[in-house]
Amino acid sequence: MIGTELGDWRRTIYSNQLDPSMDGKEVVVMGWISSVRDHGNLVFVLLNDKEGQMQITAKAGVCPDEIKESLVKLKEQSTIAVKGVVKPSAKAPRGVEISPSELRVFSIVEKIAPFQWQTKTVPNIDTRLELRAIDLRRNILQHIFKMRSLVLKSIRDYLYEKEFLEVNTPKMIATATEGGAALFPIFYYNKEAFLAQSPQLYKEQLTLSFEKIFEIAPIFRAEASRTNRHLSEAISIDLEEAFSDYNDVMSHVENIIKKSIKTVKDYCESTKTTDYIIPEIPEKIPQYTYTELVDRMQKAGATTKWGDDLYPSQLKKINLSGFYFIKDWPLAPKPFYVKAKGDDQKISESFDLMFGDLELSSGSTRIEKRMELEERMKNKGFKLDAFDYHLRVFDYGVPPHAGCGIGLERLMMALTGTENVRDATFYPRDVDRLTP
Amino acid sequence: MIGTELGDWRRTIYSNQLDPSMDGKEVVVMGWISSVRDHGNLVFVLLNDKEGQMQITAKAGVCPDEIKESLVKLKEQSTIAVKGVVKPSAKAPRGVEISPSELRVFSIVEKIAPFQWQTKTVPNIDTRLELRAIDLRRNILQHIFKMRSLVLKSIRDYLYEKEFLEVNTPKMIATATEGGAALFPIFYYNKEAFLAQSPQLYKEQLTLSFEKIFEIAPIFRAEASRTNRHLSEAISIDLEEAFSDYNDVMSHVENIIKKSIKTVKDYCESTKTTDYIIPEIPEKIPQYTYTELVDRMQKAGATTKWGDDLYPSQLKKINLSGFYFIKDWPLAPKPFYVKAKGDDQKISESFDLMFGDLELSSGSTRIEKRMELEERMKNKGFKLDAFDYHLRVFDYGVPPHAGCGIGLERLMMALTGTENVRDATFYPRDVDRLTP
Numbered sequence: 010m011i012g013t014e015l016g017d018w019r020r021t022i023y024s025n026q027l028d029p030s031m032d033g034k035e036v037v038v039m040g041w042i043s044s045v046r047d048h049g050n051l052v053f054v055l056l057n058d059k060e061g062q063m064q065i066t067a068k069a070g071v072c073p074d075e076i077k078e079s080l081v082k083l084k085e086q087s088t089i090a091v092k093g094v095v096k097p098s099a100k101a102p103r104g105v106e107i108s109p110s111e112l113r114v115f116s117i118v119e120k121i122a123p124f125q126w127q128t129k130t131v132p133n134i135d136t137r138l139e140l141r142a143i144d145l146r147r148n149i150l151q152h153i154f155k156m157r158s159l160v161l162k163s164i165r166d167y168l169y170e171k172e173f174l175e176v177n178t179p180k181m182i183a184t185a186t187e188g189g190a191a192l193f194p195i196f197y198y199n200k201e202a203f204l205a206q207s208p209q210l211y212k213e214q215l216t217l218s219f220e221k222i223f224e225i226a227p228i229f230r231a232e233a234s235r236t237n238r239h240l241s242e243a244i245s246i247d248l249e250e251a252f253s254d255y256n257d258v259m260s261h262v263e264n265i266i267k268k269s270i271k272t273v274k275d276y277c278e279s280t281k282t283t284d285y286i287i288p289e290i291p292e293k294i295p296q297y298t299y300t301e302l303v304d305r306m307q308k309a310g311a312t313t314k315w316g317d318d319l320y321p322s323q324l325k326k327i328n329l330s331g332f333y334f335i336k337d338w339p340l341a342p343k344p345f346y347v348k349a350k351g352d353d354q355k356i357s358e359s360f361d362l363m364f365g366d367l368e369l370s371s372g373s374t375r376i377e378k379r380m381e382l383e384e385r386m387k388n389k390g391f392k393l394d395a396f397d398y399h400l401r402v403f404d405y406g407v408p409p410h411a412g413c414g415i416g417l418e419r420l421m422m423a424l425t426g427t428e429n430v431r432d433a434t435f436y437p438r439d440v441d442r443l444t445p
Numbered sequence: 446m447i448g449t450e451l452g453d454w455r456r457t458i459y460s461n462q463l464d465p466s467m468d469g470k471e472v473v474v475m476g477w478i479s480s481v482r483d484h485g486n487l488v489f490v491l492l493n494d495k496e497g498q499m500q501i502t503a504k505a506g507v508c509p510d511e512i513k514e515s516l517v518k519l520k521e522q523s524t525i526a527v528k529g530v531v532k533p534s535a536k537a538p539r540g541v542e543i544s545p546s547e548l549r550v551f552s553i554v555e556k557i558a559p560f561q562w563q564t565k566t567v568p569n570i571d572t573r574l575e576l577r578a579i580d581l582r583r584n585i586l587q588h589i590f591k592m593r594s595l596v597l598k599s600i601r602d603y604l605y606e607k608e609f610l611e612v613n614t615p616k617m618i619a620t621a622t623e624g625g626a627a628l629f630p631i632f633y634y635n636k637e638a639f640l641a642q643s644p645q646l647y648k649e650q651l652t653l654s655f656e657k658i659f660e661i662a663p664i665f666r667a668e669a670s671r672t673n674r675h676l677s678e679a680i681s682i683d684l685e686e687a688f689s690d691y692n693d694v695m696s697h698v699e700n701i702i703k704k705s706i707k708t709v710k711d712y713c714e715s716t717k718t719t720d721y722i723i724p725e726i727p728e729k730i731p732q733y734t735y736t737e738l739v740d741r742m743q744k745a746g747a748t749t750k751w752g753d754d755l756y757p758s759q760l761k762k763i764n765l766s767g768f769y770f771i772k773d774w775p776l777a778p779k780p781f782y783v784k785a786k787g788d789d790q791k792i793s794e795s796f797d798l799m800f801g802d803l804e805l806s807s808g809s810t811r812i813e814k815r816m817e818l819e820e821r822m823k824n825k826g827f828k829l830d831a832f833d834y835h836l837r838v839f840d841y842g843v844p845p846h847a848g849c850g851i852g853l854e855r856l857m858m859a860l861t862g863t864e865n866v867r868d869a870t871f872y873p874r875d876v877d878r879l880t881p
Contacts, residue, residue: 013814015845020688039688041653041842059608059656088653088813088842090688116813116842142838145654154655158611165601172495175594177680179872180616180663181629181640183879193617195631195640197677197879198667204617204631204640211872214881217477217524218581219590220495226662227616231634241633244613252456252475252526377524377552378449398881402578406477406524406552409451436615436647443619443633445650445834 011079012113018090025060027105029097038063038107039090041146043126047081054080055102056091057126057146064101065091065109076112086126086143088116129284134431141436141445152282153433156273157421161225163272164246164265171261173221173248178211180204180227184395193231193241204229207414210399212249213346213375216410217402220251225417233440237429238367240418242438249412254374255358258411259334262362262370263294265415266332273424286426288331294362296334302327316341321366329365332423336360345385348374362415364423372413379403447515448549454526461496463541465533474499474543475526477582479562483517490516491538492527493562493582500537501527501545512548522562522579524552565720570867577872577881588718589869592709593857597661599708600682600701607697609657609684614647616640616663620831627667629677640665643850646835648685649782649811652846653838656687661853669876673865674803676854678874685848690810691794694847695770698798698806699730701851702768709860722862724767724800732770732796738763752777757802765801768859772796781821784810798851800859808849815839 021037040058052072054065067077083089092111097104124131126146131137137144144150165175181197182205193204208224215222228245246265250257270290277285299319306313309326313319316339340349340357350356358374376382379400386393393400421433431437436445457473476494488508490501503513519525528547533540560567562582567573573580580586601611617633618641629640644660651658664681682701686693706726713721735755742749745762749755752775776785776793786792794810812818815836822829829836857869867873872881 015688015690019693039844041844086842088844115845116839118840118842120840122841139834140837140841142650142653143841145651151654154612155610161611162601162605165598169598174591175597176590176871177663179678179874181665181678181874181879193631193633195629197629198669198876200879202879214578215581215871217578218587227613229617233634242615242617252451254451257455398575401576402881403552404554404556405558405576405579406522406554408475408477408524409551435612435651438615438617440634443617443636443638445838 011075012111013115014113015090015115016113018092018113020058020090023060024056024058024063024102027063027095027103027107029104031095031105032097034095035092035110036095036107037090037092038065039088041086041088042083043085045081045083045085052077052080054083056089062102064098064106065093066096066098066101066106067109072109076109079112079114080109083114084118084121086122086146087114087118089114134429138431138437138442139445145435149284150432152276152280152284153421153425153427154435156276156425157417157433159272159276160269160421160424161417163268165223165225167261167265167268168223168248171221173223173250174219176212176215176219176222176224177226178205178208178215178224180229184398191231193229206230207245208247209344209346209414212247212412213407213410214399214402216249216251216412217405217407220408221249223248228414235440237431238419238422240430240434240437240439243430243434244417246415246417246420247412249410251408251410254409254411255336255360255372258372258413259294259296259336259360259362262334262372262413262415266294266362267291269420269424285424287424288364291332294332294334296336296360297329298337299335299339300337300356302335315339318342324363324366329363331364332369333363334360335363343373345389345391346373346375346382348376358411360413362413364419367419367423368416369419369423370413370415372411374409374411377403377407377409447511448547449551450549451526451551452549454528454549456494456526459496460492460494460499460539463499463531463539463543465540467531467541468533470531471528471546472531472543473526473528474501475524477522477524478519479521481516481519481521488513488516490519492525498538500534500542501529502532502534502537502542503545508545512545515548515550516545519550520554520557522558522582523550523554525550570865574867574873574878575881581871585720586868588712588716588720589857589861589863590871592712592861593853593869595708595712596705596857596860597853599704601659601661603697603701603704604659604684607657609659609686610655612648612651612655612658612660613662614641614644614651614660616665620834629665629667642666643681644683645780645782648683648848649843649846650835650838652685652687652848653841653843656844657685659684664850671876673867674855674858676866676870676873676875679866679870680853682851682853682856683848685846687844687846690845690847691772691796691808694808694849695730695732695772695796695798698770698808698849698851702730702798703727705856705860723860727768730768730770730798732772733765734773735771735775735792736773738765738771751775754778760799760802765799767800768805769799770796771799779809781825781827782809782811782818784812794847796849798849800855803855803859804852805855805859806849806851808847810845810847813839813843813845 050069052067093107093109098106311323362370418433486505488503529543529545534542747759798806854869
């Protein structure tokens with residue numbers, strides 16, 4: 010009888026730890042089947058675990074018949090455990106094959122997935138997303154999400170080193186942060202509420218209590234855009250720092266980008282992966298002023314006027330590539346909390362971090378004085394009453410502060426050359442997709 | 446003229462880096478005023494930054510008159526920067542005072558907060574929550590949230606070390622995870638959707654693709670409980686592991702608890718803080734079966750019957766204290782994905798981690814076979830169609846797996862002796878509170 014339950018079996022070794030010097034050693038390996046080849050007296054099964062691939066070789070006369078017969082019948086993606094003995098084998102992965110003596114089959118697969126785990130590109134992304142958990146077994150995605158986890162770790166390590174405090178701010182809020190557009194409404198018991206499109210006002214308040222804070226958490230935007238770079242739910246890396254301005258924040262962002270590229274480079278080197286287009290670590294990320302770029306764009310034939318947003322289609326005309334900052338944006342279209350640059354009420358202390366024509370991060374110096382903030386809000390037509398919970402904090406000594414948000418999924422696109430933001434997201438959400 | 450803008454000033458030193466050997470050194474310090482004492486020719490200002498407290502001493506004849514006069518007028522909590530010279534002073538914090546030569550006042554406070562920053566207990570928590578950002582300046586909360594950030598770091602470090610992958614699962618979902626109760630409905634474009642009350646089904650799916658995963662993220666529960674231990678939005682530390690059962694998960698939880706206690710102990714020692722009741726690091730966290738405890742409770746006069754939930758009021762009768770596991774709960778009331786213990790369909794492979802009568806974590810071995818899962822769902826009256834996106838994954842080799850969720854805020858209550866879960870939450874959300 011082939012067992013079907015885990016019981017007291019535990020994996021003793023991962024595929025990447027196997028090597029020919031273990032000749033004769035008994036091991037227990039577990040994973041999912043990536044191929045079965047039946048040569049009659051010899052059956053080769055390739056088994057994948059989270060660290061790689063290994064070969065199970067069932068040889069008639071050596072391997073119990075019952076096991077050999079079970080293995081032959083198993084379809085790709087079935088999940089099993091094998092107890093067996095390590096033997097050197099020049100042709101097998103890592104020069105090792107496992108000769109099975111016991112088998113447990115946890116999960117028998119009957120169906121064939123509409124895409125294969127080795128495939129790099131599948132024509133229709135929806136086919137994949139409908140079976141996302143299985144799609145995520147594909148090598149090309151496995152690496153992206155392993156790098157994503159490492160990049161998150163390296164960013165947190167940077168922020169801890171710089172003595173930022175990790176915080177969590179509420180995602181269910183009473184008032185829109187930056188106006189009423191693009192919000193998901195919720196029923197909060199008997200009240201109307203919204204999902205937070207950014208932790209903006211909370212993180213500003215927390216500079217008063219903790220000076221330097223960061224949050225890595227979901228943000229929610231009801232933007233009906235159907236593009237390769239917009240999500241309805243995304244992970245935002247938010248930081249905010251007291252007693253600093255947008256230049257200090259750009260310097261943090263630059264350090265974070267450099268560390269993240271290094272993390273991805275190191276991963277690809279150590280796993281010998283060459284499937285990704287990784288940017289070079291820049292010595293210094295160039296900074297262009299908005300005004301300077303509009304000038305250049307106009308000379309290149311763009312229709313952009315001073316004051317307009319810089320759309321990818323127009324930005325493309327001046328062919329900026331890699332990472333760069335666009336700073337000193339016009340003040341008027343900026344949110345109410347963004348500070349003017351010195352006495353010039355036309356320009357703001359703000360920046361976007363770009364990668365080619367993709368916006369990765371947006372930041373600014375914020376207003377710390379209540380009067381100034383109220384003035385800006387009134388000019389923008391906000392009702393001050395709705396923001397009383399925020400404004401009252403400014404009566405108690407809010408420090409000068411600055412901060413930014415970095416889009417994690419877009420950052421991963423830039424770091425790996427991934428073209429669709431959905432492939433840097435475990436279960437993407439957009440205007441057409443709420444499942445799985 | 447006293448400046449009011451940060452401009453090109455930057456802090457050169459934090460309060461905790463000052464010492465008498467710096468005699469004569471010019472420094473720039475920044476922070477908020479915690480007291481002003483005016484002795485005519487001498488004005489003492491205590492200034493707090495995120496690392497502690499320092500003294501500014503303005504002496505007539507030494508300090509420019511304009512600065513001395515400004516300082517005298519400033520109210521508590523105002524935020525300022527001081528350029529000045531370090532002088533030894535036996536009576537001042539860290540044996541140092543700063544003699545100011547320049548001053549910038551960023552934020553003048555006119556109001557007096559309804560509680561003081563030194564106060565340990567404020568009778569009405571709502572008074573504090575209405576001004577939460579200012580409340581968080583209180584020492585007693587400062588420490589809790591600094592420890593919270595360190596505990597998060599130590600938990601992530603443990604999970605990275607054990608090779609768990611960090612994931613993010615969607616918070617906007619189409620179907621209720623464990624039935625329809627306690628969900629916040631949202632408008633998702635033109636569809637109805639819900640806020641996720643747990644990442645349960647997603648993290649189970651991801652064991653198929655990544656084997657060992659964790660997520661630290663908000664969960665949303667529309668429970669109208671008015672208690673000191675329930676929140677409508679909380680941070681859940683979720684982990685899920687392939688090829689393991691609930692015993693393996695209990696072992697991770699035990700390690701996490703030990704590491705977390707050590708983190709809190711180390712923090713309190715290094716900051717010489719004695720305001721918190723920190724549990725001892727247990728050599729081994731005791732494990733009691735549900736059946737065993739019901740027996741003991743009945744003998745102690747509890748009305749609890751086998752099959753009932755164990756309510757704090759009844760659990761109290763047997764006086765269990767500190768951390769302990771209750772395992773092998775009755776299967777019937779458990780969610781559909783929880784596995785039976787061997788062939789005994791009455792008992793489940795499940796556990797709760799308790800601290801006294803407070804539940805901190807809940808975990809179990811999960812079902813990995815589609816037939817078994819469907820059977821359980823049908824018995825519970827679920828419509829299988831609504832779970833098609835989940836069930837179809839089980840056609841492609843879901844491994845045996847187990848996992849748990851740990852409530853971060855409750856963990857912090859246990860680690861610090863904090864009585865109200867709201868004081869381990871930056872901006873708590875409950876049935877009565879959606880602001881600030």
